Amino acid sequence: MSALQPHKVLDCRGSFCPGPITELFKAYRSAQLGDVIELLATDPAAKADITAWAQKSGNEVLDVVDEQGYIRILVKVTKKRS
Template sequence: MAQATKTIDARGSFCPGPLMELIKATRAAEVGDVLEVLSNDAGSAKDIPEWAKKMGHTVLYVEEAEGYWKIAIKKER
């Protein structure tokens, strides 16, 4: 599994909070960085990969942990 450059803990935040946090982090990141979001919002687990695909970033994993999801993307551009 790719090592995350940065992990964003957005647990407790509802849609689109985790996505917004990820977008802010993606803007500040370098191309090639791996950004991981922790979210306990089921909607975000579906929505974040959709956003990443639309924006041309690679979704590395969407994993369910205990009561939350871990989603990682690689910034491609």
């Protein structure tokens, strides 16, 4: 992989909506501004859901990588609420 090292990896494979979002949000709450969170998911809704969450919450989806049978999503924390 590139030089981009995630601060946290969430393995949400096998979990369905809203599991991945909930896990991502928990990690987001304890993350620092600028942190990158990597999330692995098999839920077919995860890609669209996490993109929607990022848009709404002001964070950034850096990359969505299709792996064998699952996807890897990299989210950068670009906005923290209070």
